[in-house]
Amino acid sequence: MVHGLVIGKFYPPHAGHHHLIDAAARACDEVTVVVAPSTVESIPLEDRVAWLREVHARSPHVRFVGIYDDTPIDYGSEAAWDAHTATFRTAVGARRVDRVFSSEAYGEELARRFGAVHVPVDPGRGAVPVSGTAVRADPVAHWGMLAPPVRAWFVRRVVVVGAESTGTTTLTRALAAHLRLRGGVFAGTCWVEEYGRTLTSLKMAGLAPGQTMEDxxxxxxxxxxxxxxQNAAEDAAARSGGPILLCDTDSFATSVWEERYLGNASSAVRDTARRPALYLLTSDEGVPFEDDGMRDGEHLRAWMTGRFRDELAARGVPWIELTGSYRDRLTRAVKAIDDLLAAGWNLASPLLPADANRIVGGSC
Structure with a gap:
């Protein structure tokens, strides 16, 4: 039985990591992948391990172990090497390591400390030109290098909320169409429909002849x-689309509608609310009311708009209110999304080597 070892931060996991793990999986009877970030990093360890397990689910002989490693990185320090190696051995357990697979310069020394053979895999990044540093700096530019669960973590969710007949669906569709026209990774921009209307349709189909929405x-x-x-549809779309996901309402908005119909919002619904990157509130002012047979009435719109304002302000989430003409609203919404993308993801830097050119006992 040949046991291979792969060690990395996987911050975040990308196509280069998967290429490395697949190479080890093909060459060994069993493989241990140690996910060893520092605690200063922004992506939770358990998320990285879960993502890797999902992507490599078809390789049952590959196991993933997560462990934090906050030892300073100093390739010229025996003490640092000893501490790192001890952490990795804890993760590996009692298994003997026969081969160490790595794309990094430290791979040779790491293998020596495990009494194993070093197997370099694409050290020049020629086969898969990507790195964790590059992804963190610009996830959009490397979107194609990320697996669906990783994309879902990085995607910026923009939620459009508002009272009835204030253009939420129209705006959501228009924003998705606008982004798709940009091409590239934005060509796959998704938007999530409002499940509440679907349920309303189902309930109305069960009404007796002559009954209406009021019944x-x-x-x-x-x-x-x-x-x-709503959350399930949003999560599914986040895995398959581009860097921006447009949502026509969300579970937070559902709590406001629950208040409108039942007098107050329950904790069961409030607890499902997420924290998206941005809320866009469509004002009722200046928007003609159109009754499509599934709406309460124009008299409730101002009250609902006010409730959304109050609740969004109380939650302390990023939000803007859209007023004016349709074109004004669309223009401001597009700018808000562009500002969101320009701000980047601001991921914390990992612990960096004191001197990446000094590898104890190695020639890399």
Whole structure:
């Protein structure tokens, strides 16, 4: 039984990491992948391990172990090497290591300390030209190098909320279409529909002849179902689209609608609320009311807009209110999204080597 070892931060996991792990999986009977970030990094360790397990689920002989390693990196220090190696040995356990697979200069020395053979894999990044540093600096430019679960973590979720007939769906669709026209990774921009309208349609289909929207009976369970389905649809779309995900309402908005129909919002619904990158609130002012047979009435719009303002302010989330003409609203929304992208992801820097050119006992 040949046991291979792969060690890295996987900050975040990308196509180069998967190439490295696949190479080890093909060459060994079993492989241990040690995910060893420092605690200063921004992406949780458990997320990285889960993502790697999902991507490599078809290689059951590859196991993933997460462990934090806050020892300063100094390739010229025996004490630092000893501490790092001890951490990695704890993660590996009692298994003997036969081969160490690495794309890094320190691979030779790491293998020596495990009494194993070093197997370099694409050290020049020719086969898969990507690095964790490059991804952190510009996730959008390297979007194609990220697996679906990693994309879902990086995607910027922009949620459009507002009272009835204030253009939330129209704006969400328009923003998605605008981004798709940019091409590249934005060509796959997704938008998530409002599940509440779907459930309303289903409930209306069960009404007796002559009954209307006013005859619908709403329960706490209905709003929990809406919030749950909305979150599930959002999460699915986040895995398959581009860097921006547009959402026509979300589980937070569901709590506001629950208040409108049942008098207050339940903790069961409030607890499902996420924290997206940006909320866009569509004002009711200056927007003609259109009754499509599934709306309460124009008289409620100002109250709902006010409730959204109050709740968004209380949550302390990023949000802007869109007023004016349709073109004004679209223009301001596009600028807000561009500002969001320009701000970047601001991931914390990992612990960096004191001197990357000094490798104890090695020639790399």
């Amino acid at each position: 619908l009976v709403w329960t706490r369970e209905d709003f929990v179902a809406v919030a749950r389905e």
